[in-house]
Amino acid sequence: MIRIFIPRDAAALAVGADRVAARLAQEATARGLDLAIVRTGSRGLHWLEPLVEVETPNGRIAFGPVTPADVGALLDAGFLHGDTSTGIDHPLCLGPTEEIPFLKNQTRLTFARCGVIDPLSLEDYRAHGGLAGLAKAVAMSPAAIVEAVTLSGLRGRGGAGFPTGIKWKTVLDCADPRKYIVCNADEGDSGTFADRMIMEGDPFVVIEGMAIAGLATGATKGFVYIRSEYPHAIDTMTKAVGIARRAGILGLSVLGQGAGFDIEIRTGAGAYVCGEETALLNSLEGKRGVVRAKPPLPAHKGLFGQPTVINNVISLASVPVILDEGPEHYRDFGMGRSRGTIPIQIAGNARQTGLYEVAFGLTLGEIVDTIAGGTATGRPIKAVQVGGPLGAYFPRALFDTPFDYEAFAAAGGLIGHAGITIFDDTADMLKQARFAMEFCAVESCGKCTPCRIGSTRGVEVVDRIGRGIEPEKNLALLSDLCNTMKFGSLCALGGFTPYPVMSAVTHFPDDFVAAPVVEAAE
Numbered sequence: 001m002i003r004i005f006i007p008r009d010a011a012a013l014a015v016g017a018d019r020v021a022a023r024l025a026q027e028a029t030a031r032g033l034d035l036a037i038v039r040t041g042s043r044g045l046h047w048l049e050p051l052v053e054v055e056t057p058n059g060r061i062a063f064g065p066v067t068p069a070d071v072g073a074l075l076d077a078g079f080l081h082g083d084t085s086t087g088i089d090h091p092l093c094l095g096p097t098e099e100i101p102f103l104k105n106q107t108r109l110t111f112a113r114c115g116v117i118d119p120l121s122l123e124d125y126r127a128h129g130g131l132a133g134l135a136k137a138v139a140m141s142p143a144a145i146v147e148a149v150t151l152s153g154l155r156g157r158g159g160a161g162f163p164t165g166i167k168w169k170t171v172l173d174c175a176d177p178r179k180y181i182v183c184n185a186d187e188g189d190s191g192t193f194a195d196r197m198i199m200e201g202d203p204f205v206v207i208e209g210m211a212i213a214g215l216a217t218g219a220t221k222g223f224v225y226i227r228s229e230y231p232h233a234i235d236t237m238t239k240a241v242g243i244a245r246r247a248g249i250l251g252l253s254v255l256g257q258g259a260g261f262d263i264e265i266r267t268g269a270g271a272y273v274c275g276e277e278t279a280l281l282n283s284l285e286g287k288r289g290v291v292r293a294k295p296p297l298p299a300h301k302g303l304f305g306q307p308t309v310i311n312n313v314i315s316l317a318s319v320p321v322i323l324d325e326g327p328e329h330y331r332d333f334g335m336g337r338s339r340g341t342i343p344i345q346i347a348g349n350a351r352q353t354g355l356y357e358v359a360f361g362l363t364l365g366e367i368v369d370t371i372a373g374g375t376a377t378g379r380p381i382k383a384v385q386v387g388g389p390l391g392a393y394f395p396r397a398l399f400d401t402p403f404d405y406e407a408f409a410a411a412g413g414l415i416g417h418a419g420i421t422i423f424d425d426t427a428d429m430l431k432q433a434r435f436a437m438e439f440c441a442v443e444s445c446g447k448c449t450p451c452r453i454g455s456t457r458g459v460e461v462v463d464r465i466g467r468g469i470e471p472e473k474n475l476a477l478l479s480d481l482c483n484t485m486k487f488g489s490l491c492a493l494g495g496f497t498p499y500p501v502m503s504a505v506t507h508f509p510d511d512f513v514a515a516p517v518v519e520a521a522e
Contacts, residue, residue, distance in 0.1 A: 001034045002080050005053040005060065007115065009042035009200050010232045011193065016067060017050040023068040024052075027075055035080075041201015043115030044355030045102055051115075053097055056084035062097040063090070102352055102371070107333060109341050110318045111357045114201035120239055122247055125204045131249070133320030137212045138258035142172055145216035149319060152327035153339025157194075158184055158275075158312030159387065159416040159492070161338075161405045164319075167309060170299040171217040174307035179219035181210050181261075182284070182303060182310045185226040185233070186268050186275040189388025191347035192419035194355055195313035199226070199233040202317070203240035207263060209316030211254050212323060213309055214261035222263040223303070225280055228270050238265045272443040276491045277310045279445060290445040291491040312417075314343060333359035338404045348385075348421035349375045365399030368422060379424035383432075383508065387416025389439050390496035392503035393429065412503060414496065429508035434462040436500040440493060451494025454485040458501065468514030475505065475512065 006012075006021045021037055028035040045051060048064035061082060063074060070092060082088030087095050094100055108114075117124035125131070137145050150165025171179055183206065187195040199206060210222045224241075226234050241263050244250045252260045271289045273279045278292035281303050302308025318340060322330045331339045338360035344367060346353050351373035368374070368384055375381055383393040392413035394401065401411045408415050423432075437458035444451045461478045465471055482498030489495040505512055 001036050003036045003038055003055040005038050005040050005055070005115075006050060007042040007201075008039040008119075008232070009115075009197060010230070011046050011197075012042050012049040012051070013232070015049050015065065019068045020050045020052065020066050020071065023071045027071055031075065033075075033080070038118055040117065041114045041119050042197060043097070043103060044111065044197060044357075045100065045352075046354040047352050048094070054080060054082075058084040058096070060097045061087040062094040062100060063087075063092045064094060066092060102354065102356070105371075106357050107341050107359050108357050109321050109330070109333070110205070110314060111198065111202070111343060111355065112321075113205070114197060117202070119201055119203055119236055120243060122204065122243055125202075129324065130204055130320075131208060131255075133323030134208045134211055134249070134255060136323050137215050138255050140215075142216050142218060145212060145323070146172055148327045149216070149322060150327075152322045152330040153334070153337070154315065154318055154322065154330065155338070155405065156312055157314035157318065157342070157417070159189075159414070161415065164311065164315055167299055167311070168213065168216050170297075171219070171307045171309050174300065176307050178304075178306045179217055180303045180306055180308045181213045181217070181219045181222035182277075182280070182308055183210055183222065183224040183313060183316055184275065184277065184280055184310055185224055185230075185237075185313045186280060187227060187230070187313070187417070188272040188275045189390075189417050189419050191385075191421040192345050192388055192417045193347075194343040194345055194417070196230050196233050197355055198313055198317050199230070200236050203237050204244065205317045205320055206237070206313055207240060207244050207249065209319040210263060211250065211258075211261050212319050213311065213316060215254060215258050217307075217309055218259075219309065220260050220262070222261065223266050223284060224263060225266050225268055225274075225284060227268045227274075234265065234267055241265060271445070273445040273491070273493055276493065279491070280310070281308070288445075290447045291493075293490060335359075335361040335402065335404055336406055338406070342403065342415070342418050344371075344403070345417075345419045346372045346422070347419065349377055349424050350422045351376050360402075360404050362403050363399060364394060364401050364403065365396075367403065367420065368399065372420070372422060375422060375424045377424050377426075379426065381422060382425040382427050383423045383429065383504075385421045385423070385432075385500065386419070387414045387499075388419050389436060390414075390492065390499055391416050391419070392499040393423075393432065393507060394503070395507040397507075412506075413499065429504040429511040430462065430466055433501045433504040433512075434459060434466070436497055436504075437462060440497040444493060448488070448490040448494060450485045450488035451490070451497075454481055454489075454494065455497060457481060458485075458497075462501075465512055466514060471512070471514065478505065
């Protein structure tokens with residue numbers, strides 16, 4: 001029997017992966033072929049989706065992007081029985097999957113299984129190193145687990161970059177009898193999809209990471225808070241939790257050896273601000289998703305007033321490899337205080353869009369020009385926004401900035417969730433600045449004045465600049481308004497909105513000069 005691998009990741013489904021799988025099954029029946037179609041997660045090569053892989057004795061051969069209309073011709077060309085090292089002579093044949101440059105040059109630690117295994121096969125997960133980290137964790141003391149995570153240098157991959165080990169130790173040191181682990185899967189930044197990819201392609205690694213966090217801190221209950229716009233991730237995670245519970249990974253005793261820990265899946269209602277940890281906690285408690293003032297910190301008084309670890313999906317999914325391979329192995333990747341790997345998500349006007357996991361340290365220019373391959377339109381790159389809708393715009397003059405938390409902060413930006421959106425030279429940066437203010441106004445929870453009112457006034461000020469009304473006065477007002485929002489807002493929504501606005505003003509001043517009004521001749 002020949003095994004064929006087709007993603008069921010949402011990105012692949014959006015471009016017809018289900019239809020390709022159905023056509024292949026239909027053709028196999030009609031031709032009497034002995035095939036097994038395995039639905040995987042995505043490899044993250046999104047410009048090649050749907051990516052179809054054929055298993056051979058020497059590894060998988062990739063084809064893409066495949067449409068239903070291509071299936072018959074591929075079978076006729078020897079799609080199933082081509083050369084096991086190079087594939088077949090067909091325009092869609094990409095050769096051995098692992099040799100595709102975009103994939104070959106990555107350092108896949110967290111995403112090692114994505115696109116490789118059946119996401120809901122616990123046997124596949126174990127066969128590819130799954131549960132090895134958890135097995136070691138159940139034999140360790142909570143303090144030893146926390147120490148390993150601390151030594152690894154792992155920092156929050158959700159955007160703040162806070163050291164994970166310090167957060168875990170704070171909760172461990174609390175004497176409260178009830179503690180919680182909360183996985184923040186409310187991935188709302190434009191151009192980001194790493195959380196969704198890991199939940200749809202390797203859900204057990206998230207479960208394993210949460211169980212390790214529970215053992216490390218004394219927490220017995222975990223919640224995964226997933227945005228409602230991710231129905232496939234919700235379905236996959238829900239099924240995976242059930243499988244893990246029946247297998248004894250979760251429940252009264254982790255792996256039958258450790259303390260008890262269980263997980264519950266919760267769905268958000270679509271509010272961007274619920275990606276902020278305290279607004280997320282309010283939502284989990286059944287309250288309106290508004291930001292809480294800090295202190296107290298969630299690590300001291302979080303969910304239901306109890307000590308709570310809140311980590312992003314990728315942060316938790318990075319923990320199993322740290323426990324399995326050791327903290328030194330993980331810490332060896334990266335630069336400065338940015339250790340390990342980061343899943344860079346490339347979107348926008350790019351020739352090669354997708355997820356690229358690599359150690360910290362590549363320059364922005366290497367990511368944009370080499371990995372992304374420049375713009376899809378072939379036009380010059382004008383700006384790159386890093387960190388989602390609240391991230392700064394970087395011009396080509398800053399493309400030598402290393403992908404590192406401190407380096408980006410020094411350049412007036414932030415890595416955030418590592419989403420990169422590319423714009424060519426047709427982009428109007430005044431409109432992009434206006435969008436940032438408008439986005440903040442729409443998504444603000446309304447609790448603090450700088451965010452609620454400042455963003456609305458910001459839209460009005462940008463509009464006046466665009467119409468040429470007292471440009472110098474209004475540019476100064478915009479700067480003052482951004483300063484108030486940055487330092488006066490309760491959370492990052494209002495506090496970070498100035499990053500895209502002021503970076504657009506600073507690096508692209510010509511876009512903030514109103515076009516002269518040409519009066520019609522009488």
